Amino acid sequence: MKPMSAKQILMGINGDEAVAYAAKHALVDVCAAYPITPQTIIVEKFAEFVANGEVETEFVRVESEHSALSACLGASAAGARTFTASAANGIELMHEVIFLTSSIRQPVVMAVADRSPSGPINIHGDQTVSLAQRDTGWIMMYCENSQEAYDSTLQAFRIGEHPDVQLPVMTMLDGFVLTHTLENVYLLKEADAHKFVGRRQPMMITIDGKQVPLKLDPKTPITIGPLQLFDYYMESKLQHSEAMEKARPVVTQINNEWAQLTGRKYGDGYLQPFKVTDADAVILTTGSSAGTARFVARQLRAQGKKVGLLKLRTFRPFPDKKIAKLLADVPVVGIFERTHTTGSLGGPIFNEVRSALYDLDTRPTILGYYGGLGGRDVTPDHFRTIYKELLKIKDTGKSPRNPIKYITVRK
Amino acid sequence: MTKKLPGFKDIPPAGVTWKSATEYKTGDWRSKRPVRDEEKCTRCLICWIFCPDAAISWDGKDIHFDMNYCKGCGICAEECPVNCIKMEDE
Amino acid sequence: MTQESPQWRPKLKDIADQEELFTSGQRLCAGCPAGSMARMAMHALPRPKNTIVSQATGCLEVASTIYPYTAWRVPWMHSLFENAPANASGIEAAYKARKRQGLEDDIPDLLVFSGDGSGFDIGVQAASGAIERRHNFLYIIYDNQAYQNTGIQRSGATPKYAWTTTSEVGKVVPGKPTWKKPIALVYAAHDPEYCATASVYHWRDFMMKVRKGMEKQGPAVIVVLAPCHRNWRYPEELGMKMAKLAVETCFNPLWEYDGETRTYTMSTSSMQYVKDPSKKKPIEEWLEPQGRFRHLFRPTRRDDLIQDFQNLVDEDWEFIKRLTEM
Numbered sequence: 001m002k003p004m005s006a007k008q009i010l011m012g013i014n015g016d017e018a019v020a021y022a023a024k025h026a027l028v029d030v031c032a033a034y035p036i037t038p039q040t041i042i043v044e045k046f047a048e049f050v051a052n053g054e055v056e057t058e059f060v061r062v063e064s065e066h067s068a069l070s071a072c073l074g075a076s077a078a079g080a081r082t083f084t085a086s087a088a089n090g091i092e093l094m095h096e097v098i099f100l101t102s103s104i105r106q107p108v109v110m111a112v113a114d115r116s117p118s119g120p121i122n123i124h125g126d127q128t129v130s131l132a133q134r135d136t137g138w139i140m141m142y143c144e145n146s147q148e149a150y151d152s153t154l155q156a157f158r159i160g161e162h163p164d165v166q167l168p169v170m171t172m173l174d175g176f177v178l179t180h181t182l183e184n185v186y187l188l189k190e191a192d193a194h195k196f197v198g199r200r201q202p203m204m205i206t207i208d209g210k211q212v213p214l215k216l217d218p219k220t221p222i223t224i225g226p227l228q229l230f231d232y233y234m235e236s237k238l239q240h241s242e243a244m245e246k247a248r249p250v251v252t253q254i255n256n257e258w259a260q261l262t263g264r265k266y267g268d269g270y271l272q273p274f275k276v277t278d279a280d281a282v283i284l285t286t287g288s289s290a291g292t293a294r295f296v297a298r299q300l301r302a303q304g305k306k307v308g309l310l311k312l313r314t315f316r317p318f319p320d321k322k323i324a325k326l327l328a329d330v331p332v333v334g335i336f337e338r339t340h341t342t343g344s345l346g347g348p349i350f351n352e353v354r355s356a357l358y359d360l361d362t363r364p365t366i367l368g369y370y371g372g373l374g375g376r377d378v379t380p381d382h383f384r385t386i387y388k389e390l391l392k393i394k395d396t397g398k399s400p401r402n403p404i405k406y407i408t409v410r411k
Numbered sequence: 412m413t414k415k416l417p418g419f420k421d422i423p424p425a426g427v428t429w430k431s432a433t434e435y436k437t438g439d440w441r442s443k444r445p446v447r448d449e450e451k452c453t454r455c456l457i458c459w460i461f462c463p464d465a466a467i468s469w470d471g472k473d474i475h476f477d478m479n480y481c482k483g484c485g486i487c488a489e490e491c492p493v494n495c496i497k498m499e500d501e
Numbered sequence: 502m503t504q505e506s507p508q509w510r511p512k513l514k515d516i517a518d519q520e521e522l523f524t525s526g527q528r529l530c531a532g533c534p535a536g537s538m539a540r541m542a543m544h545a546l547p548r549p550k551n552t553i554v555s556q557a558t559g560c561l562e563v564a565s566t567i568y569p570y571t572a573w574r575v576p577w578m579h580s581l582f583e584n585a586p587a588n589a590s591g592i593e594a595a596y597k598a599r600k601r602q603g604l605e606d607d608i609p610d611l612l613v614f615s616g617d618g619s620g621f622d623i624g625v626q627a628a629s630g631a632i633e634r635r636h637n638f639l640y641i642i643y644d645n646q647a648y649q650n651t652g653i654q655r656s657g658a659t660p661k662y663a664w665t666t667t668s669e670v671g672k673v674v675p676g677k678p679t680w681k682k683p684i685a686l687v688y689a690a691h692d693p694e695y696c697a698t699a700s701v702y703h704w705r706d707f708m709m710k711v712r713k714g715m716e717k718q719g720p721a722v723i724v725v726l727a728p729c730h731r732n733w734r735y736p737e738e739l740g741m742k743m744a745k746l747a748v749e750t751c752f753n754p755l756w757e758y759d760g761e762t763r764t765y766t767m768s769t770s771s772m773q774y775v776k777d778p779s780k781k782k783p784i785e786e787w788l789e790p791q792g793r794f795r796h797l798f799r800p801t802r803r804d805d806l807i808q809d810f811q812n813l814v815d816e817d818w819e820f821i822k823r824l825t826e827m
Contacts, residue, residue, distance in 0.1 A: 029594075029595060029598040029599055029602075030591060030594040030595050030598055032590070032591060032594070056598060056601055056602050057598060058594035058595070058597050058598035058601075060590055060591065060594050060634065061634065062587065062590070062630055062634075063626060063627075063629065063630030063633070064626060064627075064630070066583070066584060066587070066626075066627075067584060067587035067590070067626070067627050067630055070580065070581070070584035070587035070588050070591065070627070071587045071588065071590045071591035071594065072591055073580055073588060073591060074555065074578065074580075074587065074588030074589060074590065074591030074592040074595070075591035075592060075594050075595035076591070076595070077578055077588075077591075077592070078553070078591070078592040078595035078596060079595060079599065079604075079605075080591075080594070080595030080598060080599060082591070082595075096581060097580070097581065097584070100580050100581060103425070103426065104425045104426060104580075105424055105425040166424075166425075199604075203424070203425070205423040205424060205425070205427060206423060207423055207427065207429045208429060214424075214425055214427065216553050216576040216577075216578055216592060217576055218550055218551045218552065218553065218575070218576055218609050220576075221573070221574060221575050221576045221577070222427050222428070222576060222577075223427065223428040223566055223571035223573055223577045223578075224425065224426075224427055224577070224578045224579070225426065225566070225578055225579035225580050226426060226427075226428045226566035226567065226568040226569075226570075226571060226579070227562075227563045227566055227567050227568060228426055228568040229567065229568065231416060232416070232422070232426075232568050232569070234419075235417075235418065235419035235422060236419070236422075236426050238419040239419050239420075239422075239424050239425075242419075243424070422569070426568065428566060428568055428569050428570060428571040429569050430569045430570045430571070431524065431526070431570065431571065431572075432524050432525070432526030432527050432528075432565065432570040432571055432572035433524050433525055433526045433572075434526065434570065435526040435528070435570055436526070437525065437526060437527075437528065440531060441531065454514075455513070456513035456514060456517050457513070459513065459517050460513055460517075460537070460540075460541065460544075460704050461537050461704070461741055462537065462540075463529060463531075463532065463533050463534065463535070463536025463537045463540070464525050464526075464527070464529075464536060465521045465523070465524060465525045465540060466525055468517075469514070469517035469518060470518070471518060477525065479525070480525035480526060482531030482532070483531060484531040484532030484533075484737050484738060484740070485532065485736075485737065485738030486532055486537075486737075486738050486740055486741055488738060489738040489739060489741065489742065490741050490742075498738070
């Protein structure tokens with residue numbers, strides 16, 4: 001990764017610290033957070049910045065995650081740029097607040113250290129909980145490495161606060177694998193970061209023919225959070241859906257702007273394909289696994305095997321049309337998900353990808369691979385096995401009756 | 412006959428309210444109305460502070476009951492120190 | 502007791518021409534004392550044009566903001582049931598941070614409203630945390646003694662033997678089996694800047710306490726009794742009387758906690774019952790007019806239950822007397 005227009009600073013930090021630096025660089029006004037493994041380092045590092053006077057952020061050390069997002073929500077409604085972070089049980093505890101934050105269009109940015117849901121209690125990484133938030137109306141982005149954790153978290157403020165969008169954003173980083181692992185990360189110089197994020201401008205709304213900010217301000221009193229009955233609720237929801245649709249071009253636009261600034265581009269912001277165009281078999285995955293799978297794909301390509309890797313970066317808004325375009329001519333696709341679902345045909349990513357491909361005239365054979373739950377290590381060998389299976393299906397033309405496979409587990 | 416309500420593009424986003432409650436006349440709820448004996452009334456304004464609906468107002472000179480909003484609860488009649496308010500059938 | 506600046510004492514004629522910040526047209530039940538309480542609080546604000554309200558789900562919230570209407574003329578926010586103090590913590594943090602960076606001129610006053618549902622039960626955590634962090638706000642809990650908004654279910658504020666839909670009066674169990682949670686003492690024990698109990702009938706006492714709470718720099722809590730005729734089953738015009746009787750029987754003693762001196766003080770309206778115990782009315786004068794305690798009187802008079810209730814009231818009253826050194 002070579003820095004481009006902006007001179008950057010190389011640091012050896014872990015994913016959590018990278019996120020803390022992003023929050024530091026983002027001119028955050030209020031951070032309200034509650035510690036939970038493996039997000040603790042984000043909060044601790046940020047507390048250091050506060051104690052050293054390196055940020056102007058008001059740091060509210062709340063007494064639970066529910067209060068953490070509630071405080072961020074209140075702060076955001078009062079015009080502040082807000083940031084928080086949590087994981088697993090914390091995300092689950094604040095679930096109702098997550099729904100509410102997006103419904104009142106507050107562009108809070110939340111870093112999610114992906115950790116398994118209890119029970120049994122497990123502090124290590126999987127993506128079940130973050131994907132369980134997919135219906136809450138937030139923009140959702142998965143990070144492959146600590147560099148992307150810094151990049152995406154900073155971008156999140158611009159994406160969420162965009163005048164057409166005004167939605168909260170969550171950025172996910174795999175528990176321990178990313179949060180606690182030291183990597184080389186290029187950080188922007190603070191002045192350049194400040195220039196990139198700018199200052200938050202609250203949404204302007206029209207009431208009674210007058211333009212007022214969507215902000216709790218005695219100069220322009222408004223009522224936020226009324227009781228909306230059946231005669232208006234659904235219209236509110238449609239407004240929200242429309243905002244999410246408006247976010248589609250913004251993710252790409254900010255991704256491009258970031259590329260100009262830092263030299264780092266994440267595909268089109270949604271998908272990063274690696275040798276997908278002529279592939280016989282493609283693995284689609286999110287997060288750190290994408291890095292592992294790409295490493296294997298590169299090796300196999302060197303051996304003449306036609307494999308590809310499609311990394312899904314932005315899950316909401318879901319790039320269904322882009323996925324359909326990229327995978328239409330691929331014979332076999334294996335989706336690797338670190339999620340646990342029961343009683344369904346596959347998990348969230350499997351189902352949304354399949355749905356995106358449903359209307360195509362010719363569709364790939366799609367398999368869903370489930371593993372790495374509770375921090376179970378997912379190694380290059382696992383991906384070699386998956387590619388082997390996928391290529392076999394391509395060669396024999398025989399697809400398994402059950403497309404769902406559990407790997408990395410003792411049976 | 413239902414009124415045509417605005418569509419989702421016509422209302423402010425984020426569910427923010429856009430009408431004052433004063434446009435909603437709760438006066439048609441009542442079945443009794445307060446009647447004040449203006450001679451007995453000492454203008455102490457106890458009725459004003461107790462009215463849950465701000466249906467009683469003071470203009471510096473006299474008390475006014477706003478029948479657009481009075482729900483006929485009878486608290487003013489009950490609490491008046493000189494018993495000058497009587498609740499009568501609407 | 503330290504010498505403070507002269508206490509604001511509202512004269513009705515002086516405040517009656519103020520703008521109503523909690524307007525008519527709200528859809529509370531006719532005769533709901535919570536409406537009166539909200540108006541009183543608004544008229545007691547030291548900076549009415551510079552106050553933000555954060556409110557929890559409940560009767561007052563729901564009835565005053567039925568979309569697209571609002572009865573509030575101040576910046577007002579509601580999100581969820583248990584987090585109004587957490588929202589308020591964030592609002593304060595936002596203004597503090599932005600003022601520090603020169604993006605705001607001033608930090609508005611913060612007022613948090615909730616019913617007993619949030620204040621006594623589901624929202625205690627958020628309130629406790631907000632007080633511990635010393636945010637500057639006044640938290641007014643209007644206590645109508647049950648989850649009225651969802652249809653009269655019992656709360657921690659429901660007194661013993663009271664009928665609610667989840668503390669039914671049946672052949673075996675005569676209403677709620679446990680006594681009322683002394684939440685004001687819980688909040689006072691947090692050592693906030695100020696804590697007080699109040700009654701919607703004793704409007705001047707309540708309004709003075711609201712003004713005091715708002716003027717204190719730091720957390721302040723007021724628990725104000727606001728009867729509910731739907732649950733308590735009394736004729737709707739007696740709302741204020743029921744609050745008055747609650748004080749006259751010493752069921753709802755009025756007191757203040759001052760954080761600076763760490764002392765509890767009995768309020769004037771309750772002091773008369775210390776000075777002349779013969780003035781203290783027997784609790785059945787408050788119980789009898791209420792339909793929710795009907796089973797204590799009809800078809801047979803339950804002297805055992807009424808005496809039990811009286812004993813509990815007396816125990817609490819003696820405790821408050823000791824606390825306020827009376």
